[in-house]
Amino acid sequence: MKALGALVVANLKLWVRNRQTLVWSLVFPLLMMVLLGLFFGHQASGATDIAVAGTGPAAAGLTEALRHVPNFVVHVLDRSRAIADLKNGSVTMALVVSGRAPVHVAIWQSAANASVNGQVALVVQQVANQIQAQATHAPNMFAFSSHSISGHATSYIDFLVPGIVAMELMSNGLFSGLAMVTYREQGILRRIRVTPVPTLTFLLARIIVQLVVLAAQVVITLGVAVIFFQYAPAGGAAAAALAMLIGALAFIATGFFVAGVARTADAASAIANLINLPMMFLGGVFFPTSGFGGAFGFLIRIVPLGYLSAALRVTLSNGQGFGSIAGDLAVLLVTLAVATGLAARFFRWESQPA
Amino acid sequence: MRKRYGGQTALDGLTLRAEQGEILALLGPNGAGKTTFLEILEGLRAADAGEVAVLGHDPGTPAGRAYVQEHIGVSLQTTALFDTLTVAETLDLFGAFYKERESTSALLDRIGLADRAGARVGQLSGGQRQRVAIALALVNRPSVVFLDEPTTGLDPGARRYVWESVRQIAAEGRTIILTTHYMEEATYLSRHVAIIDRGRLVAEGTPEGIVGDLRLGVNVFAGPGSLDLTGMDAAGVGVATVERSDDGWRIRAERAEPVVEWIFGHARAAGIEIGRLEVERATLEDAFLHLTGRGLE
Numbered sequence: 001m002k003a004l005g006a007l008v009v010a011n012l013k014l015w016v017r018n019r020q021t022l023v024w025s026l027v028f029p030l031l032m033m034v035l036l037g038l039f040f041g042h043q044a045s046g047a048t049d050i051a052v053a054g055t056g057p058a059a060a061g062l063t064e065a066l067r068h069v070p071n072f073v074v075h076v077l078d079r080s081r082a083i084a085d086l087k088n089g090s091v092t093m094a095l096v097v098s099g100r101a102p103v104h105v106a107i108w109q110s111a112a113n114a115s116v117n118g119q120v121a122l123v124v125q126q127v128a129n130q131i132q133a134q135a136t137h138a139p140n141m142f143a144f145s146s147h148s149i150s151g152h153a154t155s156y157i158d159f160l161v162p163g164i165v166a167m168e169l170m171s172n173g174l175f176s177g178l179a180m181v182t183y184r185e186q187g188i189l190r191r192i193r194v195t196p197v198p199t200l201t202f203l204l205a206r207i208i209v210q211l212v213v214l215a216a217q218v219v220i221t222l223g224v225a226v227i228f229f230q231y232a233p234a235g236g237a238a239a240a241a242l243a244m245l246i247g248a249l250a251f252i253a254t255g256f257f258v259a260g261v262a263r264t265a266d267a268a269s270a271i272a273n274l275i276n277l278p279m280m281f282l283g284g285v286f287f288p289t290s291g292f293g294g295a296f297g298f299l300i301r302i303v304p305l306g307y308l309s310a311a312l313r314v315t316l317s318n319g320q321g322f323g324s325i326a327g328d329l330a331v332l333l334v335t336l337a338v339a340t341g342l343a344a345r346f347f348r349w350e351s352q353p354a
Numbered sequence: 355m356r357k358r359y360g361g362q363t364a365l366d367g368l369t370l371r372a373e374q375g376e377i378l379a380l381l382g383p384n385g386a387g388k389t390t391f392l393e394i395l396e397g398l399r400a401a402d403a404g405e406v407a408v409l410g411h412d413p414g415t416p417a418g419r420a421y422v423q424e425h426i427g428v429s430l431q432t433t434a435l436f437d438t439l440t441v442a443e444t445l446d447l448f449g450a451f452y453k454e455r456e457s458t459s460a461l462l463d464r465i466g467l468a469d470r471a472g473a474r475v476g477q478l479s480g481g482q483r484q485r486v487a488i489a490l491a492l493v494n495r496p497s498v499v500f501l502d503e504p505t506t507g508l509d510p511g512a513r514r515y516v517w518e519s520v521r522q523i524a525a526e527g528r529t530i531i532l533t534t535h536y537m538e539e540a541t542y543l544s545r546h547v548a549i550i551d552r553g554r555l556v557a558e559g560t561p562e563g564i565v566g567d568l569r570l571g572v573n574v575f576a577g578p579g580s581l582d583l584t585g586m587d588a589a590g591v592g593v594a595t596v597e598r599s600d601d602g603w604r605i606r607a608e609r610a611e612p613v614v615e616w617i618f619g620h621a622r623a624a625g626i627e628i629g630r631l632e633v634e635r636a637t638l639e640d641a642f643l644h645l646t647g648r649g650l651e
Contacts (some may be wrong), residue, residue, distance in 0.1 A: 006450030010439060017438040186434035191490075194396045194428040195451040196420055 007205030051082035054097030088318035102143040162312035163285035173251025177259025234319030247308040253339035260346030355404035364390040366553035379544035387553040388533035427491035431502040437476030452494035461489040481512025501532040537638040570636035577602025577630035
């Protein structure tokens with residue numbers, strides 16, 4: 001315990017005194033958020049998510065037609081889920097389709113999306129008109145009604161902030177192994193290895209310090225978002241914290257794995273970047289990735305960061321609890337288990353084989 | 355002890371024993387296997403074959419290693435420390451790793467860096483860093499201290515400081531095992547020198563004993579170079595070799611007197627004034643050269 005405490009204190013001092021890391025890990029994500037927030041902060045998030053509830057050929061036809069609208073992402077859900085998603089801001093509009101001749105389309109909109117509601121409803125009605133024009137024998141095919149609920153707004157900043165937090169957890173986790181490689185190259189690890197300190201104690205101290213640092217970063221990032229960008233966390237703090245913890249551990253383990261495979265600090269940095277950059281762009285940090293299909297869509301679905309940013313968005317920005325992120329947590333846990341296994345398998349004290 | 359790295363033999367049946375309280379100096383060129391030998395004793399590497407005991411425990415087993423590492427002090431060949439920690443913080447950190455520890459202030463006094471306690475390690479000179487490394491090797495009041503090339507790369511002043519520290523540590527009754535490729539360091543510090551080459555023990559004993567056993571005699575240096583000493587080895591004065599060097603001659607012989615007398619006579623006859631005449635007893639360096647056919651450095 002004495003050794004663990006001393007190592008934690010020493011590692012914290014080393015982190016604080018390393019200006020470069022300090023600046024890079026704190027300022028870079030904040031800079032990204034401030035720049036993107038200033039330019040796009042109060043616009044609606046990039047894609048327009050529409051929920052469609054209802055069965056039968058009319059609902060299917062409308063869904064298919066809406067999918068061809070650029071920027072529209074259509075989710076087929078049951079009625080209660082569609083309304084719930086509208087309420088928590090996951091979708092911009094919910095369409096509940098029922099009956100036949102005429103087909104009744106209830107347009108549910110949220111007061112939080114007042115600025116875009118009219119426009120989106122207009123597009124929906126135009127799509128319906130086109131369907132009607134193609135089927136001339138049914139003159140009154142659709143009847144519309146409008147319903148409004150109070151809900152949570154989804155501006156770009158609501159989208160961006162959880163993404164930035166997820167990115168911080170990932171980047172710092174991935175690069176956390178870098179110091180280990182430097183220490184190994186310099187022979188500091190060997191010096192510690194000739195003391196009675198167990199390997200696990202040494203690694204545990206590194207992980208604890210990394211988590212403390214990440215917690216500080218998350219608090220600073222959320223603080224800046226709340227104060228300067230009027231970001232309003234919607235709740236779900238416990239679920240978000242759990243997702244952050246599992247995500248952070250998974251990426252720290254990945255960083256340790258990178259440290260094990262890389263021979264030099266330069267190589268470790270290159271490998272970490274090789275993982276970091278694609279994840280940053282495929283992981284739904286800066287723009288929504290739900291609308292992509294094909295090979296790109298497949299890549300997006302296998303990137304663990306996407307599950308972390310999704311989980312944080314659903315909890316922090318939309319206020320949902322554990323139940324809504326169970327799937328995301330499962331993916332992150334699997335990532336953690338695999339990365340830990342790889343990190344343990346490839347860990348080494350020495351630059352040269354013994 | 356035997357140890358191979360891939361196809362290369364690092365230790366080829368090296369057997370050594372250090373008694374409690376002595377300084378055992380392992381002397382040999384780079385790549386002789388000295389560091390590998392120490393690393394096996396320290397529990398950093400495992401021997402391929404052989405028996406190893408430090409303070410009666412085998413550092414090759416987990417329990418033995420735990421015991422050994424609790425009771426030994428180590429200064430590795432490259433002194434790498436956390437550059438942004440201060441000297442005192444570094445000593446405190448390593449002190450926390452052991453059950454028993456020396457106080458940081460006592461260690462700072464010992465290495466003469468009490469006034470630099472708050473300085474970051476990265477700001478220290480090479481000699482000061484080495485002093486910190488030695489303090490770290492003493493942080494747990496060890497019974498055995500391993501010093502791997504403690505003075506390599508240091509200037510003469512810093513080297514002298516380290517030597518005095520080593521003597522002081524030994525005077526406290528601790529066993530010291532050090533490696534060096536400086537013959538004068540082994541001679542100055544140790545009464546038990548082991549000359550190692552290519553993983554094998556080539557000679558062992560006191561410095562004088564090793565040189566005496568080989569009957570290497572003396573080295574005589576004479577100049578100027580215009581003095582022609584080529585006929586000397588046939589003159590019956592007990593000469594082993596006569597070599598021309600840049601500024602004169604180097605003669606290896608059994609005894610100095612007949613050689614010196616012959617040189618005087620020869621110079622007088624040739625009408626050449628002697629510019630240089632030095633006699634030196636054979637050294638460990640000569641012993642190494644004799645034993646291996648190669649120089650130490």
